[in-house]
Amino acid sequence: MTGAEAAGAPPRGTRRTARALGKLVLLAAGLAAGGLVLRAVGAAPGTDWVDRYVRDQGMFGEAVFLGAGAIATAAGAPRQGVAFLGGYAFGAAEGAGLALLAQLGGCALSFGWARLVGRAWAERRLAGRYGARLRRLRDALAASPFGATLALRLLPVGNNLALNLLAGMAGIAAAPFLAASALGYLPQTAVFALLGKGVRVDGAWQIGLAAGLFAVSVAIGLALLRRHSAGRTLEEG
Template sequence: MTGAASPPSAAAPGAAAAAARARRRGALLRLLLLAAGLAAAGLVLRELGAAPGTEWVDRHVRGQGVLGEAVFLAVGAVAAAVGVPRQGVAFLGGYAFGAVRGSGLALVAQLLGCALSFYWARLVGRDWAERRLAGRFGRRLRPLRDVLAGSPFGATLAIRLLPVGNNLALNLLAGMAGIAALPYFAGSAIGYVPQTVVFALLGKGVRVDGLWQVALSAALLAASIALGLRLLRRHRAAQAFEEAGPG
């Protein structure tokens, strides 16, 4: 017979690739909208005499010395642990403390949040994760878990540099699946740096009307996205992360 439909096995790879491209475009759009939204909100609120990130930042963090830093670290860590975008934490770090110190404090807050969600999942949900990874749900997540287990530092670094994905989802998966903690945190720390610096620069530029900081943050964001997309094409961990689609 002629004109028979293509078998499902032949169509499946194309459909999976199209779905992956759609997830990638959606994630990139969310990241760009986050950057634009933070900058626009900050500029508007500054013109109105208010502080981006609410008046709370000016009242309890800026100009408060060590106490303000401690408050920022505590609140930023909890925010990152429960799924608030880490870029927002970096933005407020730059707004409150400047690009250099804000980047450093935001990075510490992000790592504390990473550890909180990682160890919460390890202590509470590890058995649950192993059961899910053994069943139908594991068909998507098991490859990512296996890549992380085989190379916890390199795979985590590649994933953290990506402009796609979900920070909280990865922390929960790594904790529940028993990924080695120290290399996972080390890869996260280095992988967090580019976007942390980008968004801290953006926050600093908004506060002081520094157009060059805003322009530099935009250029660095473009470079970070280009690096992430290159890794997405070349690194097995990045491919597994996108195929799993946790965020």
């Protein structure tokens, strides 16, 4: 125990959780506030290509959104941004559904790449400096692929792409991993799609509902952080 922890300071894992949660809150607030401000002058952040190729383009626009969203998520772009643009382009319900499909496609791409290409690299990392931390998380995923993945997806901390790659390298079954990912993606996808819809139509109630749902999803994630072994491993690592 360090001197700061002995003096009653929050443990390092708790401080890390608070910082990660703060970044997520700032992301949500920034998307909403920036969109509302720029909407007043006829634009919204990052929406030019959506206005040109996606909105009001029928099935072509949906296909463009799905493809671009999957590639962006697979490359590490924030999945919350994909959901925001889905809500902006298609409305809350349809936008959340299409964003979820795009996110799941990106998840499958990075998971599959890691499974086919990255296994040898993973073994080297597991034997190296960060091996102990990665092994604990890999073991939690291997022991409970669906439950551990769901817990980690709902947490307000962690990295979407890193989890995709670790799961692929660990060789866990694809079906429970993808199913749990889809379910775990849903709360924040709905929240950010509502934000995108609210920005486009100046809908204060959508933004308020998104804020409430966001608070609920964070509360669930924090509870899981303490209760599930995968969450405790992530916090400790």
